[in-house]
Amino acid sequence: MRKYIVAGNWKMNTTVPEGVALAKEVAEKAASLPSNVELIVAPPFTHLSAVGQALKGSKVLLSAQNCADQEKGAYTGEVAAAMLASIPCQYTILGHSERRQYYGETDEKLVVKTRLALDNALKVILCVGENLKEREAGKHFDIVSAQIENVLFHFSAEDLKNIVIAYEPVWAIGTGKTATAAQAEEIHAHIRSVIAGRFGLDVAEDMTILYGGSCKPSNAKELFAEKDIDGGLIGGASLKADDFLAIASSF
Ligand code: 13P
Numbered sequence: 001m002r003k004y005i006v007a008g009n010w011k012m013n014t015t016v017p018e019g020v021a022l023a024k025e026v027a028e029k030a031a032s033l034p035s036n037v038e039l040i041v042a043p044p045f046t047h048l049s050a051v052g053q054a055l056k057g058s059k060v061l062l063s064a065q066n067c068a069d070q071e072k073g074a075y076t077g078e079v080a081a082a083m084l085a086s087i088p089c090q091y092t093i094l095g096h097s098e099r100r101q102y103y104g105e106t107d108e109k110l111v112v113k114t115r116l117a118l119d120n121a122l123k124v125i126l127c128v129g130e131n132l133k134e135r136e137a138g139k140h141f142d143i144v145s146a147q148i149e150n151v152l153f154h155f156s157a158e159d160l161k162n163i164v165i166a167y168e169p170v171w172a173i174g175t176g177k178t179a180t181a182a183q184a185e186e187i188h189a190h191i192r193s194v195i196a197g198r199f200g201l202d203v204a205e206d207m208t209i210l211y212g213g214s215c216k217p218s219n220a221k222e223l224f225a226e227k228d229i230d231g232g233l234i235g236g237a238s239l240k241a242d243d244f245l246a247i248a249s250s251f
Contacts, residue, residue, distance in 0.1 A: 003208045004224075005164060005231040006248040007040035007063060007125060008238025009093060010047075019047040020054045025241035027058035030248070035059075037231070039248055040091055040125075041238070045079050048087050063091035063125065066099060069112045081113075081120040092117050093125045093233075095151070097170045107150035114151060114163070123162045125233065126151060127212070128191070132171035140169070144187055145194050157199045164208045165191060166233040172213025174235060181222045181229075184211045188228035217243050220250035 014022060023041060030039050042063035043051045052062050068078035084092060094113050099105040110126070117124050128147040130140040144167065152160065167187050172179050179187075188209045196204035211223050212233035223229050231251075237243040 002206055002230055003038055003164075004036055004251055005038045005040060005208055005210060006244070007042060007091075007093075007166075007210065007231070007233050008244050009065060009096070009212075009233055009235050010041065010043045010238060011065070011098070011235060012044060013239055014043065014047070016047050016050055019043045020050050022239065022241060023051040023054040023060070026244060027055050027060050029241055029245045030058055030060050033059070033245070033248055034251070037248055037251060042091070042093055042125075048084070048089055052087050052089065061090045062087070063093055064089055064122075065093050065096065067092045067094070067113055067117055067122070069109045069116070071116065081116040081122055084117075085120040085122055089122065091123045091125055091164075093127065093166075095127045095147075097127060097129055097131075097168055097173060101170070107147060110151045111154045114155065118155075118159055118162055123164065125164045125166050125210070127166045127168050127233070129168040129170055129213075135169065135171060140187065141190050144191060148191060148194050149198075152195070153198055157203045160195070160199060160203055160207065164210060166210040166212050167191060168212035168233060170213075174214070176214050178214040178216075178219050178223075179211070181219075181226050184223055185226035185228055188226065192228055215247060217246035217250070220247040224250050 040061045064084045067081045095110045130143040192204045208230045210231045210233045215232040216237045
């Protein structure tokens, strides 16, 4: 069964007290959401324990924004998948375009990180998406297929049950420029066909594929109405509980 998910990527925003207050508000308001929608928040590493506490007893799940590509040891400043799992944290985002762009995240590293996350019982939200230059050159389908193949083709159909894909066109992130529902749908359908080609139709049909990039209450309904868009990975709008919940109520 395909799951519908709305996840809030807080990026590098909020202090710990601000994050806890936001999480409490989200947790409280999430009580009225239909049970088929999974809600996730992904605060910075420093907030995970306190936000996890604030979410206790609610149906909101906790995600990190990244994890290390090493198991443990002398890697100053890094946070291991096992540490995240011990909080406990249920998910980690991996391969966000900001990490690919500013921190040299490669598909090769993402294979390692995804393996470590799954081995530690963390689910993965794997981000893919083309930049503006690639879109203008008409390469978006190829770029996204390559990102999927380079990472997910190293995993099994069983592993894919614990992986969610987020399509985030880089040109739509934080720019206010959303992909139209039709633009997003054609890439989502393409991603599903790439998965089907390798893992079979049933696996592809069960896969949750989120859209991210200037998703907000005013456009979520139209995006989520598309048959291959199963929710959103929300940046800016996830920092306001009311907007985040309005998006989650858009199915
Ligand atoms: P915005 O919603 O702020 O465009 O960010 C999207 C995003 O990058 C979520 O991971």
